Amino acid sequence: MPLSHTDSGFSNLSTGRQxxxxxxxxxxxxxxxxxxAAVNGDTVSVALAAHDQTYxxxxxxxxxxxxxxxxxxxxxxxxxxxxxxxxxxxxxxVKFIGAGLPSPLTKISPTLCSRLWLDADIVPIVLxxxxxxxxxxxxxxELDEQADSMARKCVMNFGPSLVPLLQVGFRGAVxxxxxxxxxxxxxxxHQALTCSTAxxxxxxxxxxxxxxxxxxxxxxxxxxxxxGVALMRHxxxxxCRLIGVDLSCSKAAPGRLQKYSxxxxx
Numbered sequence: 001m002p003l004s005h006t007d008s009g010f011s012n013l014s015t016g017r018q019x020x021x022x023x024x025x026x027x028x029x030x031x032x033x034x035x036x037a038a039v040n041g042d043t044v045s046v047a048l049a050a051h052d053q054t055y056x057x058x059x060x061x062x063x064x065x066x067x068x069x070x071x072x073x074x075x076x077x078x079x080x081x082x083x084x085x086x087x088x089x090x091x092x093x094v095k096f097i098g099a100g101l102p103s104p105l106t107k108i109s110p111t112l113c114s115r116l117w118l119d120a121d122i123v124p125i126v127l128x129x130x131x132x133x134x135x136x137x138x139x140x141x142e143l144d145e146q147a148d149s150m151a152r153k154c155v156m157n158f159g160p161s162l163v164p165l166l167q168v169g170f171r172g173a174v175x176x177x178x179x180x181x182x183x184x185x186x187x188x189x190h191q192a193l194t195c196s197t198a199x200x201x202x203x204x205x206x207x208x209x210x211x212x213x214x215x216x217x218x219x220x221x222x223x224x225x226x227x228g229v230a231l232m233r234h235x236x237x238x239x240c241r242l243i244g245v246d247l248s249c250s251k252a253a254p255g256r257l258q259k260y261s262x263x264x265x266x
Contacts (some may be wrong), residue, residue, distance in 0.1 A: 006243065015131040030094075030162055031057060033099035033122065035081060036107060042067050044108065046077055050096075051151035059144050062218050067206060077109035082119050096210045097162050098182075100154030102146070108185070117184040123164060125154045126182045157181060166225050172251040174224045176234040180241065187242040198244025207243050217247040224251040 034049035043063050050057040061085075064076050085096055099122045106113060106126060113124040127150065141149065157178040159165045164178035177184070191200045210217075217240075219233055233249045240247035 029053070029096040031094050031223060032151050032154045032155060032158075033096045033145040034149065035101040035105065035106050035112075036146035036150055037077060037145055039066070039108065043264065044077060045143055046080060047147035048081065048253060049144065049147035049151045050088065050094075051148065052153055056148055056151070057146060058088075061144060075111040075115070076107050077105075078112040078115040081109075082115050085120050085122065086114075091138065096120070096122045098125055098158055098164075100125045100127060100150035100152075100157075102126075103128045111186075114182045114185045114189050118189065121181050123158075123184060125164070125178060126158050126183050127153055127181065136266070168224050168251055172224075172253060174221075174233070174237070174249040174251055176220055176237050176249075186240075190242070204243070207245050210245050214230065215246070217245070219247075219249040220252050221249065222252055224249075230231045 029052060032051050032053075034047075034051060034173045036047045038045050040063075042065060043068050045061060045063050047059065047061045049059045062080060064080055066076075085099075089095060097114050101112070101124060103126050113126065116122040120239040138146070162225055164182045167179045169175045169179075195203075198220060217234075221230060221233065225234075237247055237249050
């Protein structure tokens with residue numbers, strides 16, 4: 001049975017469904033969000049798809065004006081998505097865990113990823129339409145199909161514990177944040193929320209020197225994830241990518257780790 005929509009928004013809830021949701025709130029599993037957008041002249045069409053780990057649950061399509069003097073300097077796509085997501089969560093008693101979106105959307109809406117993480121507590125997963133993440137027929141899909149595809153592919157980046165999967169690349173390179181697809185913040189967010197202007201300027205000064213000299217920094221660890229050290233390494237790799245510093249973290253090969261342990265014991 002097709003979903004009924006009003007004003008291109010998410011489906012309206014019947015009284016019976018509201019009662020069922022109220023009883024099943026504690027048993028409700030996590031859901032995921034798919035986002036797609038297409039610019040048409042002076043408007044942008046935004047599609048949202050709510051997906052559990054198996055089925056499409058609901059979708060919404062909205063047409064937003066790009067050139068609006070009343071919203072000058074604002075990210076109208078991010079504002080719309082965050083508001084729509086929070087409203088859907090409250091009405092349906094659910095929680096979005098992750099949101100999949102195509103990489104071109106980050107250029108149209110540069111604050112969308114950080115707003116999803118900071119305002120809605122949702123991990124954004126950015127996928128490249130022209131890479132291995134998506135098929136070559138991406139542009140042929142309708143907007144609602146793109147959003148549904150984003151939601152399904154977003155699910156694949158989360159493990160049983162509902163955190164982004166850790167990936168280990170070539171020669172043990174630790175690919176944090178699901179292979180750097182989970183883009184939860186920007187350098188501007190760190191500057192505005194974590195330190196003073198003087199501290200940030202000092203950081204940028206030393207980061208600029210590292211980049212000017214072509215300095216590369218590498219960390220090696222016995223495990224790619226785990227306790228405090230691994231967590232700090234992940235955060236450091238994530239932050240250095242934002243400011244352009246060449247810093248990497250690698251997992252030692254099992255054979256080399258065993259030899260290193262023997263040297264310490266001798």
